[in-house]
Amino acid sequence: MNGQNPVFIPGPTNIPDRLRHAMNVQTSDHRAPDFVNLLAPLIEDLKKIFKTRTGSVITFPSSGTGGWEAAITNTLSPGDKVLVARYGMFSHRWIDLCQRHNLDVEIIECEWGTGAPANLFGERLASDTSHNIKALLITHNETATGVRSDIAAVRQAMNKANHPALLYVDCVSSLASMDFRMDDWGVDLAVSGSQKGFMLATGMAIIGVSEKALAAGESATCPRCFFDFRDMGNANASGGFPYTPPFQLLMGLRESLDMLFEEGLENVFARHYRLAQGVRKAVEAWGMKLCARTPDLYSDTVSTIYTPDGFDSNILTNHAYDKYDVSFGIGLGEMNTKAFRIGHLGSLSDVMVLAGLSAIEMAMVDLSYPVKLGYGVAAAQEYYRNSDNLAQSKAA
Ligand SMILES: *Cc1c(COP(=O)(O)O)cnc(C)c1O
Numbered sequence: 001m002n003g004q005n006p007v008f009i010p011g012p013t014n015i016p017d018r019l020r021h022a023m024n025v026q027t028s029d030h031r032a033p034d035f036v037n038l039l040a041p042l043i044e045d046l047k048k049i050f051k052t053r054t055g056s057v058i059t060f061p062s063s064g065t066g067g068w069e070a071a072i073t074n075t076l077s078p079g080d081k082v083l084v085a086r087y088g089m090f091s092h093r094w095i096d097l098c099q100r101h102n103l104d105v106e107i108i109e110c111e112w113g114t115g116a117p118a119n120l121f122g123e124r125l126a127s128d129t130s131h132n133i134k135a136l137l138i139t140h141n142e143t144a145t146g147v148r149s150d151i152a153a154v155r156q157a158m159n160k161a162n163h164p165a166l167l168y169v170d171c172v173s174s175l176a177s178m179d180f181r182m183d184d185w186g187v188d189l190a191v192s193g194s195q196k197g198f199m200l201a202t203g204m205a206i207i208g209v210s211e212k213a214l215a216a217g218e219s220a221t222c223p224r225c226f227f228d229f230r231d232m233g234n235a236n237a238s239g240g241f242p243y244t245p246p247f248q249l250l251m252g253l254r255e256s257l258d259m260l261f262e263e264g265l266e267n268v269f270a271r272h273y274r275l276a277q278g279v280r281k282a283v284e285a286w287g288m289k290l291c292a293r294t295p296d297l298y299s300d301t302v303s304t305i306y307t308p309d310g311f312d313s314n315i316l317t318n319h320a321y322d323k324y325d326v327s328f329g330i331g332l333g334e335m336n337t338k339a340f341r342i343g344h345l346g347s348l349s350d351v352m353v354l355a356g357l358s359a360i361e362m363a364m365v366d367l368s369y370p371v372k373l374g375y376g377v378a379a380a381q382e383y384y385r386n387s388d389n390l391a392q393s394k395a396a
Helices: 017-023 035-050 064-073 089-100 118-127 151-160 211-217 229-237 247-263 265-285 313-324 350-366 375-386 390-395
Strands: 056-061 081-086 104-109 133-139 166-170 189-193 204-209 302-306 339-343
Touching: 017 247, 035 056, 035 204, 035 247, 056 064, 056 229, 064 089, 064 166, 064 189, 064 204, 081 089, 081 118, 089 104, 089 133, 089 166, 104 118, 118 133, 118 151, 133 151, 151 166, 166 211, 204 247, 211 229, 247 265, 265 302, 265 350, 265 375, 313 339, 313 350, 339 350, 350 375
Parallel strands: 081 104, 081 133, 133 166, 166 189
Antiparallel strands: 056 204, 189 204, 302 339
């Protein structure tokens, strides 16, 4: 391992030097009176990332999955009915988590490669005239299939059915890399984590919570302790944590937010679109297919790519790792052995993506894929060469 090659897994993502340095700090007293000077602006700035003015942001020391558990246990009671569509490994894991918390989970099965079925949700909610359904759970960016769902369309369907269910959105692999609008889309609980768009080490769950969701918490009876919004909210309000905060991660988060604001959120999104387009051009040149069915579903943070019939995608990703020391995402769940993933989110540039495409292309040729050296890379080069690099035009 040379330790210098970027990873092309869709999280955890590459940690830029600037953030690694920011996290490399000595222990500091979290009960000192000036801890609030670090914490309060972080919370305010995170609201800008979620695009919420009326909501709150709550963080926990945890990976993203803990954020899900917090969102569920703080707002629902055992036996509550929740509606969720399964279209990939992460939406599947929401289902599992809800079932283990004894919620009554109604599942809409969808083909992997499709997104959140706004129409079906709308029909189901319209038929739920007694409002038994308490929550709708959506994975904004299904990291297993490389599909981005249309949250605005889901919100429209909910409004049309005039249904009061809370809207929960997993934005772990989309926040701070693709557009996310908590207030505009009427999202009640938006769950994210530190190790993807924020480019940090794993270890913080970051959750946007609407006023309506906070109010629902007053009567929710799911047991919670470590993840209690009230304890965290009260402690944050007086400048601290109810337990030991992940100080080094908070220092990293300060720097991460500064980096995102310096580049400009909209430029961050444009960069991710551009990186993703280059990858998609390469996939097309290889004659391969994306798992995402239609262009409106294409994710700008991860591409899930079917290998040709008879080619095991695990052999490909293992070979790329063993011979070229580069990590790509394996196929998850139903996609295992059939597809591999190129993560293109976080701290990445055109040049880094070209290196990744070059490495996986070499691995494919080694394994006798029907692909010629340079084809995918050239297609991406051509795209990057001819399309405006916003980061550069901004610096100029
Ligand atoms: C990474 C990811 C998660 C969170 O996983 P953790 O490993 O618990 O941080 C959740 N949902 C999606 C869509 C993800 O990509």
